[in-house]
Each structure stands twice: as C-alpha cells, then as structure tokens.
Amino acid sequence: MSLQPTTLDTSLTSGPEPSMVRSSMNHSAASLWAILAVVMTILGYLYADSLRFLGEAWLEDNNSHGLFIPLISLYMIWLRWPELKIVEHRGAWWGLLVVAAGVFVYVVGEFTAMYAVVHVSLWLVLVGLLVCAIGLSGVRVMAFPLAYLLAAIPWPTFLQGELSNRLQLWSSALGVGFLHTVGVTAYREGNVIDLGPTQLQVVEACSGLRYLLPLTALTLLAAYLYRESLWKRAVLVASSIPISILLNGFRIGVIGVLVGAYGQSAAEGFTHFFEGWIFFVASLALLCAEMGILARIGSSASRRSFGDLIGLPKPGVTIPFQSALPADRIALIPLVIGGTLLLLATVVAPAVAPDELPPPPVRQPLVDFPSQLEAWRGVSSPMERHYLDALALDDYVMTDYTAADQRPVNVYVAYYQSPKKGRSAHSPRQCIPGGGWEITSFESLPMAPVPGAVSSWSVNRVVTQKDGHKQIVYYWFKQRDRWVTSEYLVKFFLFWDSLTRHRADGALVRLTSTVTAGESEAIVDGRLRAMAELVTPLLSRYVPD
16 A cells, blocks of 8 residues: 555635635625614614704704714724724624613603603614624723713703703802902892892803803813823813803803993893803813823923823824724624614504603693682783793693782692603792792602692792792692602603503692791791692692592
C-alpha cells in the first residue's frame, strides 16, 4: 500500500469570491434598510399624535431648547462612532423586553391623557430596538446621548404649572428684595409688585421656567463633557437651579427699576424680550466661571483652556467622517421581532386604549344645579371664553350663594367627560397665585360623613391673601365614586378606571369664601362646611358614581 500525495481543495480554504462577498453585503444592507423603513413607518403611525404635540411644544418658550437636543445627541453619537464600530455587536433579546415595556407605557400614557408619558414610551421603544439591533455593548457606548434625549420631553402640564407658580413667588420675593436694596419702595402681594404709581405683575411667562429648563439641559451636557471628578459635575448641575432663580429675581428687580424710571413700556415688547436674553447669557457666563473655579479646587495641574475643561476637540484636529456600521454586524432577527411587537401594538393599543371611551352614565347638566340650597340663594355667572378654552372642560357651574345671616360662598364645579391629552384640570393650587393671591396655608382637612359622599373623605383647605384681603378655599376631585385630594392620585385613578371600568369622567369641586373684617377663620370654616354638606349629596346627579 503506497501513500499518495493529497491535494487540498482550495475552494474550501481560499474563501468566497470578492463578487460574492459584495453581493452578500448588498443583500444584507438592502434587508436592513427595508426593515428600518418598515419599523420607522410603524413608529410614525403609532406616535404621530405624540410627535405633532412634541413639535408644537418645542416652538413654545418653555420648551424651545428641546428642538436642539436630538441634534446634539446625534452629534455626540457621531463623535463616538470609532468606538461604536470596534465594539462587539450582538443583538440582545433583552431589547424585546424594553420594547414591550415601552408599549405598556404607551398604553398608560393614552389612558392618563399625558403626552409626557407617551414621549417616554417612544424613548423606551427606540432604546429597545437599538438593543435588539446592536446589543447592550453598543447601546452602552451611546448611553449618555440616548439618556440626554429625555431632556427634550416637556414636563406634564400640571407639573409645569405647579413649578411655575412656585418660581413666580420666589422670583417676586427676590425682585422686591433687590428693589429694597437699591432704595426703591415696593410691596408684594402674591405675584404682584406694587411700585406706587404702577404695579408689576409677575405672570407665568416671567416665572423663570423658560430659563430653568434650558439652562439645566445645557448644564447636563456641560457636566458630561466636563473633565473633572464626579462630585464637581454634580455641583455644577445642582447649581444651575439656584443660578436661574436668583438671576430671574434680579431681572425682575431691574425691570422694576426701569419701569419706575421710564414707565410701563420698559416691561413690554422688545425691551422685555432683550432683557431676558441678556440675563440668560449672564447665567451661562456664571456657569462657565463656576467650571473654571471648580477645576482649580484640589488640582495641582497648570491652568487649562476652556476647551480642555469640557473635552472639546483641540483646534486644528478634525474628526473624519466615519462609515456606517456594516450591515452584517446588526442582528436582524431581534430587530424584526421588535418591529413585529410594534405592529401588534398598532392593532391592540386602539382596542385596549380607544380614542373615545364609552359615554358615562346618564347625568344632569350642571346648568340645572339648584339655585336654592335651603336658606342659601344662588346667582350663577358665566365664564369668559378664553378661560373656557384654557380649561377645556365639558360642563361647569359657578354660583355665588348668599343667605340672610351668612356671607357669600362661591361654588364652582368643573366636569370633564373624558381627558384631553396635553391638558389637565386646573387645580386651584396652580390657579390661585395667578391673580396675585398668595397661598399662606395649605392642608388636608378631614370632613364629617355626608349622605351621598363616601364615609371618610377630606378636602384641601387653602388660605390665600391679597391686598389685606383673605380667602379660604376648599377643593377636592370627584373621580367616579372616589373623592380625592391629590392631583397625582387623580392621574393614577384615571388610568386604572379607564382600564378596568372604561370610565374617565370626573369633576373638580371648589368652595370659596372671603374672611371679612371682624370674622375669624373658624367662622368661615363653619360656613364652608355647611355649604359642603348641602352640595355633596347633590353631586352624584351631575358627576355620576
């Protein structure tokens, strides 16, 4: 038996022909682009209403910074492209759980009529699809640019309103303090600054929210690029809040000085707009100075340029354009399944969270609310159109009740048949400061059981004052058969009852009475309690259980 020399089959070892490789890559790239086109179409269909609202919100003053954040995030991803290309890309099935969580959050947002929740669900879905396509390692490289996208989401309306009211009061107090420092006589009543011949009202647009939100977003970016220790970055981010509040208070004080010297025109038009920009640029300058000071604390290094502090590319160094990730390194199967989940969501979500819930039980219109409650005689008054448009309510009654031996009590009931995304019931806690009233006391007050109401319930008791006048307000929310005092619980029960009972109707109930000369708060409390005992048994007729 002789040994014969063997011949290696070069077709098995030399690899495929270059033309075959190019053809395979072209087919893979074509498949990838086709899948991406389908997924983006589904996302556009599912989130069309949300994206429209997002675009409109970015055109408003408070959220105008959101328009630039996606562009900044894309630029930061591009800067990390070399690192992203060399990292191991293995599509992770964990991404499907993130996509499913995003779809669930989408349903919650639809039920609670909160665009902010729907925006968060879109972010979760995008992150989940990326995990499906390139794996956790690739997403980890893009962690901050992806997380930074959350800064572009406008806050819920009721949170913006509550924060704006607090900022208005703080800014008004700081402005008056500055005026006193420079020798200008000024008095404050809530959000109204009395300068003697003129009054300066710190409206919602002057609360400083339009400074706080974009300044915080910019500070988050600067802290990420800041080449210093973690505690210095945390101090930088935290300082953006007091800086924006203090500068806005200082701005209001300066406007007060200008109004006293040049008249009301100094607080209006282009002058007011230009002043706002000047102080916003000043806040950025303060943050840059703070970064330089923090860099010198505990550091023995020589003085560095500002570009070195925040990690910007050095002058003369360019970043070459990087080619896209090879299509054959992207996991198509998890991406396809993630897109299938979204496709199912477009079919299932409308059935679970329909655009319109079934109508609530039969109810009487609030126009029929009694004008006579025992000894109390009521006179109703209509609400102006611009208030009705802002409140977006479906039915209401606003009546002043008087009695022979009692001071007037105003009864206001606002009924909402179904929630409207982007709007929410205006809580008195948010609306009261708008007219110059200052909240001096806020507490939850237990109420005695009343026929027609739950056995144990409470109201929010609010004491306000303005120009030496004082009012006491009782308010609560009737949500189906629940009597709630927390705005946050209102949102939770809105979701829960929509899901389990297909009901989303409810009402805000508010009772108001003035503390007149010679009266104590206890007397007014007795008057409001007596009115509550008369009103609550009737509510179920107009706001069904």
